Every structure is written in C-alpha cells, then in structure tokens.
Amino acid sequence: MAGLELLSDQGYRLDGRKATELRKVQARTSVFAQADGSAYLEQGNTKALAVVYGPHETRGSRSKSLHDRAVINCQFSMATFSTAERKRRPHGDRKSSEMSLHLKQTFEAAVLTELYPRSQIDIYVKILQADGGNYSACVNAATLALVDAGIPMRDYVCACTAGFVEDTPLADLCHAEESGGGTSLALALLPRSGNIALLQMDARLHQDHLDALIEAAMTACKGLSKVLDDVVRQHLEEVSVLTRD
Amino acid sequence: MLKSKTFVKKTRAGGVLKIVREHYLRDDIWCGSEVCKECKDEAPVLQEDACIESNLCSYPHYLIPDTNVLLHQIDILEHTLIRNVIILQTVLQEVRHRSAPVYKRIKDAIHEKEKHFYTFTNEHHRETFIEREPGESANDRNDRAIRVAAKWYADHLTKNTNGGSLKVVLLTDDRANKEKAEQYGLTVYRCEEYIKSLIGNPELVDRLALKPDDQNEIIGSKLLFPEHLPLSRIQSGIKNGGLLQGTFHANRDNYLEGTVFINREGEDINEVLLQGLQNLNRAVHQDVVAVELFPKERWVAPSSVVLQDDSPNDEDAEEDETENKLKGVPPDSSVLKPTGRVVGVIKRNWRPYCGMLSQSMIKEATRHLFTPADRRIPRIRIETRQAANLAGQRIMVAIDGWPKNSRYPNGHFVKNLGTAGDKETETEVLLLEHDVPHLPFSPAVLSFLPKMPWSITEEDMKVRADLRHLCVCSVDPPGCTDIDDALHCRELENGNLEVGVHIADVSHFIRPGNALDQEAASRGTTVYLCGKRIDMVPELLSSNLCSLRSNVERLAFSCIWEMNHNAEIIKTRFTKSVINSKASLTYAEAQMKIDDTTMNDDITKSLRGLNRLAKILKGRRTEKGALTLSSPEVRFHIDSETHDPIDLQTKELKETNSMVEEFMLLANISVAQKIYDEFSECALLRKHPSPPPSNYDILIKAAKSKDLDIHTDSAKALADSLNNATVRNFPYFNTLLRILATRCMMQAVYFCSGMDSDFHHYGLASPIYTHFTSPIRRYADIIVHRLLAVAINADSTYPELMDKHKQSSLCNNLNYRHKMAQYAQRASVAFHTQLFFKNKGIINEEGFILFVRKNAIIILIPKFGMEGTVFFENKDKPSPRLKFDSEGPTLEVEEHTFHMFDKVKVTISVDASNIQHQRIRMALIEPVIPGVSVPVPESEPVAKKAKLDC
C-alpha cells in the first residue's frame, strides 16, 4: 500500500494546510490558582500543560544553588493517554530526561536568571495529547506560564518544528508528517533578537537544505510569537476588566 | 495563519489504534475556471471554451469522472480529445490507493498543459467537505463527496457566469450513484454513453474498457476458474504459512505452465511450479500471487514440451483436451518440483501489450482475440468495430479484467502502431516491449539545454585547466557523432610520459534534479539499434556541445597520469579542463598513421606513444587474469568489459581499438579508486561477480570431448587454459570455446559502495571498477563525474548524491535499463537478420554445433555470426528416434550421434508462418540422416559477403 502523500501537487498537506502554514494555536494562561504561573496550550492536536513555581529558595541540597543566578529546574512528562498506543510511562525515562534537559537549556537562555541569585525556578510540563511537535508545544506553553508567573525574560521563547518533503520545507509538523520519513528539526527562537535558544535535529540532513529549513522554522516561530503575544494581551485585558472595580 | 478556518476532527479507527487527525477546511481553494470572477486564481486551468462536441451535451462543459471511471477508462481520458476535466481530490486519493500505475498516468495528464485537467482539493474546501454519516460505508461517503463537489461546481459556475451556458457533467458507471446524482439535479452520464455521443471520433469507443456488467453478455455462464480468495484471507494465510507469496512467471514455451518465485527470505521453497489452466488460475506474467502448495504426492516435473495456445479463435469451443496435453509426459521422480496452485492475486502487474489481432471467424463479430507479441502473456479478448482495419497491424491492448467464467482476459484497444513487418512498426514494438523510453524529449526537458549560440565563458576558463595547447585527438568508429573520449600522450622534461584521457563534461550541462537530469536518469543509457539510436540526452548535447569533435573548444573532465616508459603510474591528476581536439580519427585512420613510418607529426607521435603503453598495460592485465572472451556476433565490435556489442560498423578489430579501450579501463579504475577513497559510503561502482562453479559445467564437458582440460578455479586459470586450448586442424575451436565461456559469465552490475562488500570485477581482474568514460550515453558515468567533481572541489554536492539508499535505487534502474537495452539490441539484430535472409531466399551454409539439447541442436554459423536451431521433432512428421545423453552431452538421431563442436551443413530460411514471431529456420543437409536431413537446395546462391541492410 502506498504511503501517505505528505504534500499534494496542489501544495496541500495531509490536513489541508499549505507548506508554511501553522496549525491552529489556542492557549489560556492562569489555569491553576495554586501555582505561580500556569498555561494550557493546544497546537493542533498536541496539547500541553505548563506550571511554574518560583522563584523560591533552593530546595534540597545547598550545593545546587548558584551564587550569581537562579537555577532552572524542568520536568517533562507525558500522560499515559497522550498517544494512540496506551503505554505506561515511568517517571524519568531516557526520552523524558532528554526533553527535560532541552527545556532547561532553552529557558536558561531566555529567563533573566541573574536577577534571582541563589534561588530556583521550577517548570513542570505535561503533554496531554501528542500529535507531533511535543517539544515546541512544551516550550510555548512554558513561555506563557513564565509570563503568567511574572518572571522576567529577554523575550518570548517560541519553538516550532520544520521538516523536508521533496525539497519543500514544511512548518509545524503533525505526527503523521514527523513519522513519514525525512529529516525534521526543532528550533526555539527569541523572535525579537532573532537569537536561537535551541536547535535540535536527530537525523542526517544535507548541508544545502539546512539554511532553508532553519529559515522556515524561524518564520514559523515568528508567526507563533504573535499568537502568544495576543494570548497574553487578551488575558491582561480580561484581568484588568475584572480588577477595574 | 489559519484563524479564520474552522476545523473538524476526523477519526480513523484501525485495529485498536485510534488515530485522530486534524482536518482543516479552507476558503481559498479556487474552482480553476477561466470564466469565474469570484475566485482569485492567478492561472486558471479550465478553459472558457470547453468544447467537446457531443450529441448529449451541446453546451461547453467540464467533465468530472468518478473513481471507477478514472481507474478503468484512463485510456480514454488520456486521449487528446478529452480536455477540461476536473479531478476531485477524493477521486485522486482513491486511485492512489488502488492502482499506482493509473495514479502515475493521471498525474502525468494533469501536468500536461494542453489537457486542461484541474485537481480540485474538495476535501479541504469549506463548502464541499462532508463528514461520514453513521452507518454510511466509506465508498458511499466518497460517492456522496463526489456528488456534493459536482453540485458545488454546477452552482458556482452558474452564479459566476451570470447564467452562462457552462456546465459540469459527472461521469459514473455506478447505477445507484447515477440515480442519486440525477435526483440531486446533476447532469450525469455513464462513461460509455457519453463517449458514444461524441461526434467525430469513433476510435475512442474502442478504447472503452469493458465493465463487469457487460462481461456477462460476452461469456458463457460456465465457471472455468476457481474463485480468488479475498485479500484478507490471503494475508492471514501468508502469515500462518498456509500460503506463499511470490511473483508469477509464465513459461515462454508452454502456456499451460508457469513458475512462482517466492520472494521471501528464509523459505526453504523458492520456486513453485504451476501446471494447467485451473492451477494457473488467471495469473498473468509478473503478477504477485498467493499460491497453495500441493502435498508431495501431487508434485510434478516441469514438462519440456513446447505448447502454444494457437487454438482457433472460436469463442466457446473451450478446449477441454488442453489439460490432457500435459499428462502425456511421463513423470521422472528425480526431477519433481514443488507444485501448487494460485489461490489469489495480490497485485496485478498489467501493462499495455503489443501484439496483433486474430480476427473472429464470424465476419460481423465485434469481439476478437488479441495475440500479444510476448508469448508469456495470454491472449486477450477485445471488442472493436475496426477489426478489418486492424488486420495485419501491430496494435496495443490493455487488460481490464479476467472474470472467473472467461477463458481469456478481457481488454480494450489502446492504439495502432502500424503495419506488421514494417521496419518502423517493428522497431516501435521492440522499444515498447523492452520498456525503452523513446518518446521525443519534452519541452520541459529541452528547456534546460544551454541557449545557443553557446560558447565557453571567462568564468569557465577561470575554474578549469587550459589544455587547448595539448595535442589531443579522438579515435572512434566511423560515423560516430557522440564522441565522449579523447586522448593525448607527450614526453615530459624529466623523461617520463604524460598521458591524458579527456571525457566530455556532461555533468556541466546536466545539473542535478532538473527535468533534463531526471529524464536522463530514467532513460539510463543510450540504446543502439540497427540503424537507429535512442539518445539518453538531447541531440544538442550528445552530438554537439558534449561531443569532443576536432578543432572546436570543448569542456572536458580530464584524467592525467604521469607514467614511466614501463607504463607504471607515478602520479594521477583529475581536473576539469578545456580542450581543443586536433583530430577526430577512425580506428583505421589511427592505425594507418601508426603504421606509416614516414609520418612524424605530433598526432602520430602521440598515437604511437599511446599504442606502446597500451600494449604493456594489456599484457599486464592479461597476466593478472583478465579474460578475453568472444561473441559470435562478428559484425559487432564487442566491448570487452560488458560483452555488449557497441558498434555496428566495425567488422575487424584493429590494434587501435584495444589501445583506446585500454586507457578507458585505466581511467575507470583510477576514478573508481578515487571516488571510493573519498566517499566510501556512496561511490557508484561496477562489479562483475565470479560465476558459481556449476556455471562452467558445460564448458568443461565440451572441452573434455576434445581431450582438453579447462581450469575454472580462478579467472587467471581460466584465461590460461583458454589460451592453451587449441585443436589441430580446427582453428575455429578456440573461438567456439570462448563463446561458450562468455555464456557462463554473470552480468556485470552497478551498485552503491555503501550497500555491498564485494567489489571485485571478475572479467577485468580488477579489485575495483566503475564507469567514467561515456557520460554521453550512460547515466552512471554522469553520477561518477559528479562524485569525482566533488572529490576534487570542482563542483558542489547535493543531497541525493550522498544518500546511499537513493543511489542504490538509481543503480537498480540503471541495471534494469541496461539489461533491457541489451535485449532490445538483440531483438533488433534478430529482426534485421531475418530481413536479410528473407531477401536472400533459402541458402546453405557451414556451421558448428554449439549446444546439444534433448530434441534439437543449436548451430552457430561463423560467417554470419548467428545461431539457429535444428529441431528433430516436427508437428506434421513422425519424430525420428532420439537418444539424449547429458553426460557428453550427445544426441543420437537414428544412426548418427551429434557431439558439441561437430561441423554440419544446414539450409537457412525465414519461417514467416507466424507473422508475429518470424524466425530463422535451419534444416540439416550434412550429415545425411534419412528422413531427417533435407536435400541441398537446387540453385546454390553465390556466396556473398554478409551485409545487413540496416
């Protein structure tokens, strides 16, 4: 049986998007009252929940704390029901640890940690439903949660994936596209400065294609930053309406 | 952004997995029509004046075929008359799942601008997307989607043409669908109804594929074949080992027999024999089928009889006796093969077939049997009203289906190729049957050619070595226009020699990935037929810009060695260059210059140097065990590496032939080493595996019969024993032996170095080898050029070049094309040989027995370099007493015993009784065996020098 046709001759992808179009993004901040900051984000069918605590005193051993900046602690997990195949996911398996580490690196580049020496910021992210681009959804959700918690950052961190299908870069891959072969990369961008916080790619890619792919991912990230910005502003408006009287 | 679009979730349940996919609906998908004012389509495809003259629709209209019409009537849709067709995404996706070949063809049609085929992405259009209703089957849902899209078009066009006359016509052969569409207010016709209403093209009607509905009328109700199992049962059968999956190969000589090659590794059985129509169960050559194995007591031996399905074209006189024809063969228990029957077809691999019509006995009949040229394909029943016109014509026919109550598959007429026996027609048939792409290059391909007038630019000069001052010349067969190699040799100041091989720089003109490159990659090789050349690249390149003609500046890729006078390489250098050849010589001219002691110009000196070095190189190569093999096709110059005849004109080999060849081999080996060193994972190389020892059995036996030993443990041993194998008073013996040795060899193949570990080239006795020297006529060389260019930093790389899987699949295509080109070449020679003998009438000639078979001897006529068979069994004569001994091998016919290499005299004539399969017939004159041999023809024609009229 023929595999899926990822990009039709008319330029439409499996789900009807064009090559550069993103999936529909919906997000809400302050979803939990207890946490210092929280956000729920849907990027197509990928759904992520992010919760932020801190900055607070370093828990556990003192030795972990840094005298000149805050420590960022990230924990990533996936819900048992998040993928098509139901699977028990032990806490801290190799994949999750790797993802946690990537998130930590991403946010260390964005959060102004030097403002909070000897303290700690906790970011917990959970994927509730996975349909491609887990990392990007986590980053975007966590960004919103950090904003919600009022932690100062250099800029929004926006992440997006991009992949290659027959010489055309596709932005924001869904699961079918990710598993349909071809190389994909995940990129986290600080849109205003254009600095890259993290770039990750697992498979081989020819050098000639790299620039085009990064370009596509960056454009997508910039698109996302607008959406995130709108979410934050809208939330602010709602809150200010509530607190006006 | 997608904010404005609503979206619907589409759930697809399969097994236990629940897959949830997003499905976006858009409002920016245009209708694609020129007339529409609402849609903002920049380049509308569908014409305003969409006129196909029809009795049913007198207004301009667009056609919307449903899935089954597209699948079965693709031959109609491809016709130039059919234009302005809307292909719905729903239809296209269904076709994609059901038939890859049809999908490819419809995509080609969509890409063709003149066809005005438009793909409407209805599944993502906000107004045409529908959800599957509870209880609705997937098929019904798709039919409804097609109707909804058609309705949308009807309304949309009426609205936007201000009540103009433009309409859409839905074509469907499904009765229920048609009724529903009519209720829905659509213009809908059956495909047949619509095609028959067309004015001025009766030929189209013949292209109509027969539908299951109609088939009942044609055939009797008698069930002839067992039912095929449904796919689900086949799959579970294969999984639990009850059934085997494999590719069906029909037997060329016996239509009641075939073999299924099991393509799964780890099975102990890799071939299953099938005998009888019932057990073949409608499998057609190359189909992927599921077979059920019989218990051991029902296993049979392959019959060695020749059976051809030549029963008269009488519809229902189904021969029940056919099954009995096989039973007459006494089983020999030692050769019983696993036997079974086909229980289902997993994938049909039907293609359009060339052949001829056998007219029905009934004069007015419209149903006729079609006999394909390929004897492995069964006859096909077609319906046509132009039978009288098609008599004696080569035609093309496609199979539509093979119902279980029909003796033959049903098909339809595709096109007429021309009069049978006509040189043009036969060449066309030959090309089609061997899958040689031979259509003129498309405008898209031609658009990537350099613009004329072309000249070498400053830019080119900057990055290339300027070798215009060197005394370079080319040596080729006479009349050669695609010169891809040139040579030079000069003495250096330090006393060493500098030898250069300069190859046309084709990869400079053919850039990776463009249409020109893709076309060349698909063609793979230039095909040389008698008097015709099918180019791999357009003529502007092959015969002009890339051809290294004399006294013009040309771009080249040069391989330059510094050698001492012992032909030992001191230094190798590769560079892109510019050369200016001083002379284009033929082999004979070059030979003359070398031999003429009075000539002392630069070219001659260069040639003499090359010749001297070549002899040393050749000696060294032979010492290592390179084989010199023979082919009986004496008319041809034989490429020592591929054993392909590469040239039709040269009849005698000169020293200069082997001089050029020697340096080409050296260049190929040097380049192979370089690209492998640089790219160990993705170098494109060529290997020639050593044959399994059993291949040599016949050679050893044959030599034994003359009391000679042939050692085959190494190439070197073989070469030596061949050199020593001579028989007194029989000078041709050695050549015969070499011809036999050639037949024992394996095929040389291209491969990707990252996918294989055995690189050895047996015939050339070289540990590594590739093709670098003929980029004009072989695509492999273009890839090798690109690799080498990257290795020396002369060109940039691209992803596919470094991908070993992509390169491996390219190699598969190249190997396939080379094989088919070789077969086509042989078929072309055979056809021209027949023409030659047809004109001469019956002649007699001396020959040697090359092989001895059970009921025949195969004879080689050295004078014409051709082979023929003398059969001792004849349909209309009682067979003589035959006794075959496989040890000798010898064949006893009455009182005479035939051995290999016996000298015989035969008559040669052309048997034209079967116009599709004309062949050379030989009959024995000497030795005289009463009742078997024939008398010497009365008027003995004057022996003329063999010359082909091609």
Ligand SMILES: [Zn+2]
């Ligand atoms: Zn429109």
